[in-house]
Amino acid sequence: MEKIFYEIKDKINNANRIALFTHVSCDCDGIGCMLALYNFLTEKGKNVDLFCDSDVPEKYGFLKGIENLNKLENSINNSSLKKELELENHVDFSKYDLLISLDTSTLGRLGKYETDFKNFEETINIDHHISNTNYAKINYVKPYSSCGEALFELFIELGLEISQDVATCLFAAISSDTNRFSNSNISAKTHIFAGKLIELGADHNLVNLWLHKNKTKNQLKLISYMAKNLKYYKGISYFYMSLNLLKKLNVKSSDVSSFMHIICNSGDSKINIVIKERKKGEYRLSLRSVSEYDVNKVCSVFGGGGHKNAGGCSLYGNFKKEFKKLIKECLKEIEAVDLKLK
Ligand SMILES: [Mn+2]
Numbered sequence: 001m002e003k004i005f006y007e008i009k010d011k012i013n014n015a016n017r018i019a020l021f022t023h024v025s026c027d028c029d030g031i032g033c034m035l036a037l038y039n040f041l042t043e044k045g046k047n048v049d050l051f052c053d054s055d056v057p058e059k060y061g062f063l064k065g066i067e068n069l070n071k072l073e074n075s076i077n078n079s080s081l082k083k084e085l086e087l088e089n090h091v092d093f094s095k096y097d098l099l100i101s102l103d104t105s106t107l108g109r110l111g112k113y114e115t116d117f118k119n120f121e122e123t124i125n126i127d128h129h130i131s132n133t134n135y136a137k138i139n140y141v142k143p144y145s146s147c148g149e150a151l152f153e154l155f156i157e158l159g160l161e162i163s164q165d166v167a168t169c170l171f172a173a174i175s176s177d178t179n180r181f182s183n184s185n186i187s188a189k190t191h192i193f194a195g196k197l198i199e200l201g202a203d204h205n206l207v208n209l210w211l212h213k214n215k216t217k218n219q220l221k222l223i224s225y226m227a228k229n230l231k232y233y234k235g236i237s238y239f240y241m242s243l244n245l246l247k248k249l250n251v252k253s254s255d256v257s258s259f260m261h262i263i264c265n266s267g268d269s270k271i272n273i274v275i276k277e278r279k280k281g282e283y284r285l286s287l288r289s290v291s292e293y294d295v296n297k298v299c300s301v302f303g304g305g306g307h308k309n310a311g312g313c314s315l316y317g318n319f320k321k322e323f324k325k326l327i328k329e330c331l332k333e334i335e336a337v338d339l340k341l342k
Helices: 003-013 028-043 079-088 107-119 147-157 164-177 188-199 204-213 217-228 243-249 253-258 295-301 319-341
Strands: 017-022 047-051 098-102 123-127 138-141 231-233 236-241 271-279 282-289 310-316
Touching: 003 138, 003 147, 017 028, 017 107, 028 047, 028 098, 028 147, 028 164, 098 107, 123 147, 138 147, 147 164, 147 188, 164 188, 164 204, 217 243, 217 253, 236 253, 236 319, 253 271, 271 319, 282 295, 282 319, 295 310, 295 319, 310 319
Parallel strands: 017 047, 017 098, 098 123, 123 138, 236 271
Antiparallel strands: 231 236, 271 282, 282 310
């Protein structure tokens, strides 16, 4: 067994108060892994708090323990003090023994917790992004389909007991990050792990219903809007969501991300981009690609990253000007790959 598994086990065994983190604009891979670990550790009697510098989509409401996110439930029992601290946004991390990040490729992706995590003595980074910068004291980074797959491997290697709740959280993480087992980076092992999780009692029907089937009428209108307003340019398709439009359609920013797969692979598009206005002068971009077109490469030019077929980055300042630069990088990548494929 790899040494790193023992190192992680030791750190966790020796810690009582543990804080878990996932990235901003959280997704179900990060939240699912965080809650899998949360349920496992609390079942073992550890005190665990959960941090994410983002609102959590309602569709993750079925995951056990989600109500404890950003609540400081275990560290502070005085409710008025707790409220005050929440309002001040101040968390004293010195009372924790160990900080663990999940599905988070860089320190910056931790949002307002970046500095706290960076300066902490005992940290573990569990992730699957090839662009991960190995920013923690212990870095367990495997290029798997999902962080859920990497975390489940850790559980298996250490022979840890997995409850039904933990299994459901891990299944949700893997199922969502692979688009229901359809992404190019899944392997036989991804399916074997999913099967094992179902054997362990993962409620796959619940996961499918909440993550992939249920939608509100407004969300359905959003899908239709996205399809109608998708722009095409030389093998690139893109959709722009402004803050005003979000308000008008009465949907959340996370809704746009969760329907991205619907507009991907349409027509002859090789790279698909969804742009979300965060605030004036700040834009978050998600990129998806088919076959050999590498969007991780494109995103890294703009300080972002991810995987070959899925990545993200942010643009700042004059959107039109910056977006033009990004399109240029996309075209460069398309050209280079097309040349190789000829
Ligand atoms: Mn992930």
